Amino acid sequence: RDQLRDRLRIAIQKSGRLSEPALALLAAAGLSWQESRDKLFYYGESLPIDLLLVRDDDIPGLIADGVCDLGFVGRNVLVEQDYERQSRGEAPAFRELRGLGFGRCKLMFGIPDDWEWDPQAQLPGTRIATSYPALLSRWLAERNIEASVVTMSGSVELAPRLGQAELVCDLVSSGATLASNRLKPVEVVLDSEAVLAGPAGAIADARAGIAELLMRRLDGVLKLRD
Numbered sequence: 001r002d003q004l005r006d007r008l009r010i011a012i013q014k015s016g017r018l019s020e021p022a023l024a025l026l027a028a029a030g031l032s033w034q035e036s037r038d039k040l041f042y043y044g045e046s047l048p049i050d051l052l053l054v055r056d057d058d059i060p061g062l063i064a065d066g067v068c069d070l071g072f073v074g075r076n077v078l079v080e081q082d083y084e085r086q087s088r089g090e091a092p093a094f095r096e097l098r099g100l101g102f103g104r105c106k107l108m109f110g111i112p113d114d115w116e117w118d119p120q121a122q123l124p125g126t127r128i129a130t131s132y133p134a135l136l137s138r139w140l141a142e143r144n145i146e147a148s149v150v151t152m153s154g155s156v157e158l159a160p161r162l163g164q165a166e167l168v169c170d171l172v173s174s175g176a177t178l179a180s181n182r183l184k185p186v187e188v189v190l191d192s193e194a195v196l197a198g199p200a201g202a203i204a205d206a207r208a209g210i211a212e213l214l215m216r217r218l219d220g221v222l223k224l225r226d
């Protein structure tokens with residue numbers, strides 16, 4: 001499954017918050033491409049680098065399986081899936097190579113407006129809704145807090161209103177979504193941004209050189225943006 005390949009393959013989000021900025025960054029680094037009709041695969045023209053357009057949640061797994069060499073994904077997704085693997089006793093399969101400076105957000109606790117934040121006293125026995133159960137579970141375990149983690153794939157902020165949980169642990173950027181559900185952000189579990197992810201080990205064959213060239217170019221673009 002780790003066949004010899006002489007073209008580098010990068011997974012990016014097909015449609016969502018990270019899609020446009022990822023393509024813009026790659027274009028600024030000198031990549032150009034030809035889109036396939038189904039828009040799932042972009043064939044690189046200026047460099048031997050092809051893009052695979054997928055759901056963001058699939059990106060760490062594609063790197064773990066060697067289907068893609070690199071990926072642009074939120075740190076929140078990468079760390080969550082890394083912790084999931086660890087909790088199953090699996091070896092690390094991917095890692096963060098670079099922070100990319102876009103897609104910034106924070107994984108935070110959101111509590112009812114009229115609560116005062118006192119996690120040690122308040123959290124035991126509560127139900128916490130989240131899409132990041134592994135990150136939240138680790139945060140709780142590190143503090144010896146026993147609470148139940150209610151995993152939801154979306155609309156986490158609605159859970160307290162629907163009586164499914166007392167509080168949430170969710171991504172926040174402006175905070176407007178929490179506020180409109182009468183919740184307030186109180187503590188950061190993870191500071192996130194889009195990252196360049198790669199395999200835990202080294203990239204094999206000719207792809208290693210292409211990956212190094214790409215990273216040098218990305219570093220150049222990111223430095224100019226600072």
Ligand code: PRT
Nearest residue numbers: 016017055056057074103104105171172173174175176177
């Ligand atoms: O289809 P696919 O699975 O690929 O997309 P997705 O729906 O899972 O992902 P998408 O496009 O919503 O987010 C991709 C990545 O963007 C996330 O994994 C984060 O790394 C990053 N990101 C940055 C965010 C936000 N900012 C953000 N605000 N992801 C989600 N949100 C949510 C937030 O939870 C809230 O519900 O957006 C809503 C608005 O946020 P506020 O605080 O501004 O109100």
Ligand code: ZN
Nearest residue numbers: 055056057058
């Ligand atoms: Zn997703």
